Amino acid sequence: MDRIRTAVIGTGFMGRVHLEALRRVENVDVVEVAATSLDKARAAAAGYNVLNSTGDWRDVIHDPSIDAVHITTPNVSHFPIAKAAFEAGKHVLCEKPLAMNVAEAQELVALQAAKKLRGGLNHNLRYYPMVQQMRGMREAGEFGEILVVQGTYSQDWMLYETDWNWRVDPKVSGPSRVMADIGSHFFDMAEHVTGLQVSSVCSDLQTFWPTRKQPKGGGESFSGKLGATGETVDTPIVTEDFGATLFRMGRARGTMTASQVSAGRKNGLVLEIYGTKGGATWRQECPEELWLGHRDTPNQVLLKDPSLMIEPARAYADYPGGHAEGYPDTFKQLFRRFYASISDTSLTPDYPRMADGLRQLKILEAELASHKAHAWMDVPA
Numbered sequence: 001m002d003r004i005r006t007a008v009i010g011t012g013f014m015g016r017v018h019l020e021a022l023r024r025v026e027n028v029d030v031v032e033v034a035a036t037s038l039d040k041a042r043a044a045a046a047g048y049n050v051l052n053s054t055g056d057w058r059d060v061i062h063d064p065s066i067d068a069v070h071i072t073t074p075n076v077s078h079f080p081i082a083k084a085a086f087e088a089g090k091h092v093l094c095e096k097p098l099a100m101n102v103a104e105a106q107e108l109v110a111l112q113a114a115k116k117l118r119g120g121l122n123h124n125l126r127y128y129p130m131v132q133q134m135r136g137m138r139e140a141g142e143f144g145e146i147l148v149v150q151g152t153y154s155q156d157w158m159l160y161e162t163d164w165n166w167r168v169d170p171k172v173s174g175p176s177r178v179m180a181d182i183g184s185h186f187f188d189m190a191e192h193v194t195g196l197q198v199s200s201v202c203s204d205l206q207t208f209w210p211t212r213k214q215p216k217g218g219g220e221s222f223s224g225k226l227g228a229t230g231e232t233v234d235t236p237i238v239t240e241d242f243g244a245t246l247f248r249m250g251r252a253r254g255t256m257t258a259s260q261v262s263a264g265r266k267n268g269l270v271l272e273i274y275g276t277k278g279g280a281t282w283r284q285e286c287p288e289e290l291w292l293g294h295r296d297t298p299n300q301v302l303l304k305d306p307s308l309m310i311e312p313a314r315a316y317a318d319y320p321g322g323h324a325e326g327y328p329d330t331f332k333q334l335f336r337r338f339y340a341s342i343s344d345t346s347l348t349p350d351y352p353r354m355a356d357g358l359r360q361l362k363i364l365e366a367e368l369a370s371h372k373a374h375a376w377m378d379v380p381a
């Protein structure tokens with residue numbers, strides 16, 4: 001296969017980020033965009049120089065000339081679109097969370113394996129260069145045995161009762177909001193960096209706004225922060241604004257919080273790991289820096305610079321030191337690896353896969369069960 005023909009389904013925040021990033025992948029042509037209406041699809045296609053557009057994602061599935069699809073729609077449609085795409089013989093790159101529950105995710109993992117297709121899950125935040133540096137140093141034994149894992153993913157865009165998004169509706173988003181939406185990024189990164197798996201959890205979730213003011217007409221993600229206008233309806237809320245989880249990773253112990261109501265925090269993802277030889281902290285809001293903690297010598301802050309990075313992490317830093325690589329670059333890194341694995345079927349995938357999406361849903365279901373039962377829950381392997 002020479003050039004790979006792909007399509008993007010969904011043209012909201014993620015749809016646009018995927019369309020931009022795909023222009024930076026050498027062996028891919030985006031040939032179609034699908035949205036909820038033809039007008040929306042045409043507008044997005046025109047912005048990214050894509051020839052074809054449709055108001056029905058099934059047109060993409062039925063086009064035998066399309067090799068792969070990106071699913072960037074709200075969570076409820078990930079499963080039916082991914083299932084139809086695999087059945088039609090297409091590779092799938094799906095936004096997180098993979099599905100609404102473990103059962104759906106298991107079906108997708110089995111279907112992908114049966115069809116021998118590639119399936120990627122967009123836990124892109126792994127691909128900040130300094131996250132890879134942290135991982136590389138841990139693999140090289142520089143932190144010793146990992147004892148403690150701490151962190152948070154904190155945002156403020158749902159702080160007010162007037163803040164609204166499809167994510168508050170469990171029929172569209174699933175039974176959890178913050179733990180599924182951003183807690184999953186924390187756990188994906190924590191497992192990827194430490195090489196350990198979360199074995200059990202004890203969670204407490206809180207919904208601060210029992211009702212929210214739903215705008216008549218809706219809106220795309222994060223548009224509410226620019227100021228909602230117009231009529232609203234008081235709508236009961238059942239998904240959490242905040243969650244806290246104590247967790248075990250074998251012998252290691254950890255804590256994390258996830259929040260959409262922490263004033264001032266925009267995308268405050270923080271991962272701290274502490275081992276028998278040293279520690280490290282990475283913050284998404286200052287992504288070019290890695291704090292390195294020592295017990296007996298002064299602590300250090302490493303600024304991203306490929307010449308100073310550990311060898312395996314260098315492949316994730318494309319620019320020289322001092323030229324920041326940020327959020328959009330993480331998509332480029334993931335997509336390049338995904339499409340390389342389609343071109344070369346002998347490559348072992350080195351990107352998050354359907355199985356990683358299934359894993360996150362297992363952690364999530366254990367968190368929900370723990371909160372409900374006020375008890376520790378084991379996470380199935």
Ligand SMILES: NC(=O)c1ccc[n+]([C@@H]2O[C@H](COP(=O)([O-])OP(=O)(O)OC[C@H]3O[C@@H](n4cnc5c(N)ncnc54)[C@H](O)[C@@H]3O)[C@@H](O)[C@H]2O)c1
Pocket residue numbers: 009010011012013014015034035036057072073074075077095096097122123124166181219220221
């Ligand atoms: N990896 C990340 O960093 C990241 C960040 C944000 C969101 N996400 C994920 O991306 C997905 C989309 O989130 P978003 O923030 O872009 O939402 P959004 O509301 O900005 O965009 C969703 C788009 O999908 C469209 N859509 C809905 N149903 C559709 C259908 N059946 N066919 C075609 N289009 C459809 C909507 O009209 C909208 O334009 C979610 O699953 C979310 O969890 C991932």
